[in-house]
Amino acid sequence: MADLTTDFLGIKSPNPFWLASAPPTDKEYNVRRAFEAGWGGVVWKTLGSEGPPVVNVNGPRYGAIWGADRRLLGLNNIELITDRPLQTNLDEMTRVKKDYPDRALIASIMVPCDEQSWKEILPRVEDTGADGIELNFGCPHGMAERGMGSAVGQVPEYIQMVTEWCKMYYSKPVIVKLTPNITDIRKPARAAKAGGADAVSLINTINSITSVDLDQMAPEPTIGGKGTHGGYCGPAVKPIAMNMVAEIARDPETHGLPISGIGGITTWRDAAEFMSLGAGNVQVCTAAMTYGFKVVQEMISGLSQWMDEKGYKSTADFVGMATPNVTDWQYLDLNYVTKAKIDQDACISCGRCFAACEDTSHQAILMKEGRVFEVDDGECVACNLCVNVCPVEDCITMVELPKGEVDLRTGQKRGDYANWTTHPNNPSSTAAE
């Protein structure tokens, strides 16, 4: 069986599955249950400064969207950082770390953007024995309006400055958690690196309104007839998160900076995908909030089985393996040709491919007598929409046209690799004379 032990910034954990800083990690009771269930690490719910804690709303704090059979696809929340006293959290963290020395325990912190605030809290966190800290520069609601959370994460200069303070007043690893509510995720990542961060973690939640109550005419979750944007997470945000992870992993300025991947990770496969794009480990929240801590058992068994099947001995073997294959559009091979192919034995004749292609695409699927659907290679541009809408997995596949064979649509033989940079239609083409 594959060894799932993960070394992230020198912090060892029995597997790469950590619980993200969020409601599930707000107190000792939950974290002990999580460790008992098998989670490799926990990022404790974000701590604030000494003094009266923040307060939460007393109405609903989550909103959601669902798929078939009410499967939860996306969740948003308007909960703030921990609303319990700082010392209570610190005492609990100390006890938990002592009892679970083999698990990773990270303290998430969000205090005002002045050196004194950080100078005060960091030694107290250090005393808990936690393995590292994560700077919450991500929460998009409630705290941002007070100059914290994503208000910091959206200004690279602040990120660098605060990271420098942390490296000054704290001896263990510093992870900077990034907000996705920004145009170019590489900028805050570069700032974190410049400030001396040991790693970045991403994504935090995305500004969102999940639904509108059409009777009250108010966004949900609705608090007394009003709503506010919340932080969006869950399976729906995974594609956005993976792109951001890949952007940082392949940026020459941040390449090699350790990444903790976060965003909709629900199964072992999601984790493997994040890690292949460059994340050294992953953090999970919504899956646990939806199904309970037990889900980690499937993540552990699944990742381990897949690693065995692929012959990976440790997680480090495949971390970042897909990163080099993430490129810019202009470098894609324009001479790579595929055609959709429908497996007639697998086809159940629903006709969705036909409707999609006929109505919205290239009229490349023919509907024949007896509800037989066939691809017209002369029209097929290989857009993949038929594959995406087909309810039967692997019924429609994209078959590569071998080099030298004629593409019936263009009448051209498939040639060697060539991309947009050298294409005659490109005004700034750099084709050799």
Added chain:
Amino acid sequence: MTSPMTPGIAAGRLSTEEIAANFADLHPQFDAHEAQVAADRCYFCHDAPCMTACPTSIDIPLFIRQIQTDTPEAAAKTIFEQNILGGMCARVCPTETLCEEVCVREAAEGKPVEIGRLQRYATDTLMAKQSHPFSRAPETGKRVAVVGAGPAGLACAHRLAMKGHSVTIYDAKPKPGGLNEYGIAAYKTPHDFAAKEADWLMQIGGIDLRTGISIGSDITFDELRGDFDAVFLGIGLGGVNALRTGGEELATDAVEFIADLRQSSDLSALPVGRNVVVIGGGMTAVDAAVQSKHLGAENVTIAYRRGREAMPASRYEQDLAAANGVKLMFNVMPSSLAEGEITLEYTSVTDGKLSGTGETVTIPADQVLKAIGQTLTTVSGVAVEGGKIAVTGAGRTSIDGVWAGGDCTNLGEDLTVWGVAEGRDAAEDIHTTLMGA
């Protein structure tokens, strides 16, 4: 105290509670969440096979999507536009041989989208609101007589009324509904649904229902033709085929048995044999057999003269019978009846012709029910072909101004849903004819 083992024919073989449970809804209504889950399984097929398979061409993918998006009332309207008896069809249609048989999920997984139950969810939701989704066009001044208040007659009358014509429905029975009211198993349409549906349908207005009136004895066919601008015949099949075996007088009609059962206000007072034998292989045979069992008969046998594959009742119906403890005998035909027993002769088919093998078996039979098909009894001078009213196009008979639809015609199959389709189409044709194209 009577029990299933009480000899002969007796009432009260089961307790009132047991009988009530036996005649409860065969397929209870979906609740909202079940409907969502079931609706989510629909693929919204292009040119959907289910829609093609429906005799009334209901836009099934559309109504299921309307359920999915939490508008079952809109779904019901989609259904009723094509089939005003969509509520009854949702209960009694043999969906396993119609829409659900061709569902692509049936092909893919052997488990179709539950179209019938989803249809019921939609139609029940709208009907529970006591609202009628259609309104009547301005009065045209045209008068149409509809003979027979069964599915074909009701569908025809509704469509005609909607178009603004004045409709008078005549039916010999005291209640409207035809076989929906008198001829279908009680557990398929409990809670007096057939009567409620007819009332609901009449809310369109412009329909005068006259029950207890027979054409021929109370009013002549010629009088009708003279009094009305058009006549629609939805008279069904009034007669029952004969067994043509010794002791025939000992057998009763399954249709009559079901009608008595459906109209009974106290099923524990309804007598049933300890040993019941039903002759036939259609849905009426299954309905009669299963209900006999539900009343408390100890042994119920369906004796069908051909093999299982030829049985008109669907495999689903056969399994329903078997699951309820009914014994299915194939390739046997009645040879003679005597007090308390029936002798069946085994059959074989050679060159497509059925004949007895000479071998017989005698089984106990306190009650023998005939379900061997019905025959047309009222022929009002219109041309008949193969024992049914011959029609062309949208139900035009050999007489000008007279249309026909439903089981009495040579169109479609003898199912509620076919009756609705034929009644509706005849109404459209009558409308076009009366108003001029």
